Amino acid sequence: MRLTDILQEEQIILPLKTSDRDETIRILIEKLANSDIFSDKEQAFQAVLDREKIMTTGVGNGIAIPHCKHNSCPEFGVALGIHASGVDFNAIDKKKVNIIFLLVGPESNPGLHIKLLSRISRLMSNEELRDQLLDSKNAAEVHELLKEEENYYFDLD
Amino acid sequence: MKSDWKKTFRDLQIKSLQTLYKLDIPGDLYLLFLAGMTGVLTGFGAYLLNVIINTVHFVLYNQGGADLIAAPVMNYLRILFPAFGGLLVGLLIYYFSPEVKGHGIPGVMDAVVNKGGVIRRRVAALTSINSGLTLGSGGSAGKEGPIVQVGAAIGSGIGQFFKVSQSQLKILVGCGAAAGLAAVFNAPIGGVIFAIEVILADFSLTAFTPIVISSVIATAISRYMIGSSPLFAIPTYALNSPLEFPLYLTMGLLGGALSVFFIKTLYSIEDVFEQKIDMPFIVKPVIGGLLTGILAFKFPELYGFDDSATHSALTGHHEVYLLLILMLAKILATSFTLGSGSTGGLFTPSLFIGAMFGAAFGAIAGYIFPDFTAPPGAYALVGMGVVVAGTVHAPLSALIMIFEVTGDYKIILPLMLGTVTSTLTARWMKKESIYTMKISLFSNRLEGGRNMDILQNHRINSLIRTDIPIIQESTGFDEILNDLMESSYSTFPVVNKKNHVTGIIALRDLRPVLFDRDVAPLLLATDIMSENIFVLHPQDTLADALRKMEMDDRDLLPVVDSREKMNYLGVVSKEQILDKYTKENFLLSDTGD
Numbered sequence: 001m002r003l004t005d006i007l008q009e010e011q012i013i014l015p016l017k018t019s020d021r022d023e024t025i026r027i028l029i030e031k032l033a034n035s036d037i038f039s040d041k042e043q044a045f046q047a048v049l050d051r052e053k054i055m056t057t058g059v060g061n062g063i064a065i066p067h068c069k070h071n072s073c074p075e076f077g078v079a080l081g082i083h084a085s086g087v088d089f090n091a092i093d094k095k096k097v098n099i100i101f102l103l104v105g106p107e108s109n110p111g112l113h114i115k116l117l118s119r120i121s122r123l124m125s126n127e128e129l130r131d132q133l134l135d136s137k138n139a140a141e142v143h144e145l146l147k148e149e150e151n152y153y154f155d156l157d
Numbered sequence: 158m159k160s161d162w163k164k165t166f167r168d169l170q171i172k173s174l175q176t177l178y179k180l181d182i183p184g185d186l187y188l189l190f191l192a193g194m195t196g197v198l199t200g201f202g203a204y205l206l207n208v209i210i211n212t213v214h215f216v217l218y219n220q221g222g223a224d225l226i227a228a229p230v231m232n233y234l235r236i237l238f239p240a241f242g243g244l245l246v247g248l249l250i251y252y253f254s255p256e257v258k259g260h261g262i263p264g265v266m267d268a269v270v271n272k273g274g275v276i277r278r279r280v281a282a283l284t285s286i287n288s289g290l291t292l293g294s295g296g297s298a299g300k301e302g303p304i305v306q307v308g309a310a311i312g313s314g315i316g317q318f319f320k321v322s323q324s325q326l327k328i329l330v331g332c333g334a335a336a337g338l339a340a341v342f343n344a345p346i347g348g349v350i351f352a353i354e355v356i357l358a359d360f361s362l363t364a365f366t367p368i369v370i371s372s373v374i375a376t377a378i379s380r381y382m383i384g385s386s387p388l389f390a391i392p393t394y395a396l397n398s399p400l401e402f403p404l405y406l407t408m409g410l411l412g413g414a415l416s417v418f419f420i421k422t423l424y425s426i427e428d429v430f431e432q433k434i435d436m437p438f439i440v441k442p443v444i445g446g447l448l449t450g451i452l453a454f455k456f457p458e459l460y461g462f463d464d465s466a467t468h469s470a471l472t473g474h475h476e477v478y479l480l481l482i483l484m485l486a487k488i489l490a491t492s493f494t495l496g497s498g499s500t501g502g503l504f505t506p507s508l509f510i511g512a513m514f515g516a517a518f519g520a521i522a523g524y525i526f527p528d529f530t531a532p533p534g535a536y537a538l539v540g541m542g543v544v545v546a547g548t549v550h551a552p553l554s555a556l557i558m559i560f561e562v563t564g565d566y567k568i569i570l571p572l573m574l575g576t577v578t579s580t581l582t583a584r585w586m587k588k589e590s591i592y593t594m595k596i597s598l599f600s601n602r603l604e605g606g607r608n609m610d611i612l613q614n615h616r617i618n619s620l621i622r623t624d625i626p627i628i629q630e631s632t633g634f635d636e637i638l639n640d641l642m643e644s645s646y647s648t649f650p651v652v653n654k655k656n657h658v659t660g661i662i663a664l665r666d667l668r669p670v671l672f673d674r675d676v677a678p679l680l681l682a683t684d685i686m687s688e689n690i691f692v693l694h695p696q697d698t699l700a701d702a703l704r705k706m707e708m709d710d711r712d713l714l715p716v717v718d719s720r721e722k723m724n725y726l727g728v729v730s731k732e733q734i735l736d737k738y739t740k741e742n743f744l745l746s747d748t749g750d
Contacts, residue, residue: 051681051683051684054630054631054681054683055631055633055681057679059678059679065679067684069683069684069688107688108688110666110684110685110686110687111669113684114669114670114676114680114684114685115669117676117679117680117684118669118670118673118675118676121675121676121679122673122675122676125675
């Protein structure tokens, strides 16, 4: 399995037009809710915010990976939003974030959760790819770029 | 003078151990040497047991019959012989040693679990004589129980003499048991597996090597002195058609139920002898012997020394009704013999019962499905494995033993299917095997080689430790890694700001991140931790806690006040529980000398 098997084209929002962190997370949750991932999307939203309150997931370089492990998310789900002007995520380098991956999954599988997080952060450490994503025209193009890049990696399980 | 000799011996022992250490030889060579000694002595012990049985048999049945008494009278005297054997056994037990009563193996298992492997030395000699009298006089039982007990007593004696540790003493008891079984059945692998699966319940490699050595030596001696053909020389059987598998499965199910019936009958009759009959102890084996004698007068195949019925069932020469009658009669005869206090084993009777059952099943199956069934002898062979597995709850031992006593590999698949099904059925119907049931009658309950009474009577509240680093949900990966490297623990509880337990982090949870450092700065304890499937309460017993740890595959679990509140109180580790168990068990041990 790969990240791009879980993150489908339909779960990519481009352009993302939100004004703050909570709204961004809300919109990405809604995007996943369309594909029946949650047993209770309100709880999932709260869980992601709770995690964010412990420590920001804005890891710098314009990337944020809000995520949660919660029993309201029986399936793994990933949504991606690309925000042209950037949102404030209270990131560690204080910069606004443009690329936001939302990851949700069940409590029972921390292994895959970490692998997905790790795959996202590995992909996003590639500066060229980050620039290409920001220059993309539509969701299909974003998905294609990620898929191509992921060809250089092993399957996740 | 004696103390001088002891001191010299001790000095020599110390010197030789130091030399061995310098020579960099394998650390357990010493134990292997003792195991070899156990094998030699047990191999000769098995030969001696045979001699005693044959002598008693010869004196009573041949010498007495042919030379002194006319044939018709002799024929009736046969009823009395097992009772005569019973009388002598009763006297010996009464005057010397009560623990040699019955079928031997439970006593050995009890010694391993509850007594640190200590067995009284006199047990070896008395068991040989008692079982020799019981079996030679015609009692319905086998040689294997006594020889296992003799071997175990030899192993234990050697270990005690050389003052080995408790864990090594137990291994030597296992060596003796394996050697004994291997020697009487000419089944070296079966002996090893039996010692590991039933006596020690320990599949570790440390136990394996000495047991193999002991078994090989004892078998070699026995082959040289007694003979080397398989116990039952029979035609080779094989699976005739895959359609037979459902039949063998059914046989496993029925055989499991039959095994439970055998166990229950044996212990009900033993109960009658022990509790209900108000008579001097010495008289009881006489009554048991007499009842066996009456049954065996009608069916001489029931005598313990006679394996002709098993043999003919394996070669397929019996009527179905006769097979079924013999099966039930054997259950009764064995119960009379052993339930009344005589000494003998259950393995051979189980083989007998299984062979009758299997042959009858095979004959009926052949009658209904004549097109695809193998001859009844094939079913008799698998039936032996099925009943042995069902009575001793040890499918692996049963399967290997049958393979070795018949030398038939081609029937291995049905045999595997049958033994496993039968064990499952028997265990489902009755939790205790024919051995552990006996132990639970005179001592503490055993499960997986542990004394359940200790585990259930102690609670974990005295074991709770609070010196372990607690990880906050918000702790970052690098800090967790640091804590882990500095601590002597390898599993940590995770708590939130309110000090409620929210999860647990073990070494294995960190491994995926260790090789993927990009993600590390992103991760907090809350991302890495595993949720708590099980938590402990101070009132949990050691047994509860161990079960939770085993189910959850954890070496340590957090203790909380209640599942609802999850207030953190501390942790308890598996190591602490086992340590507590070992110490409590030590206090209970009766070294008996």
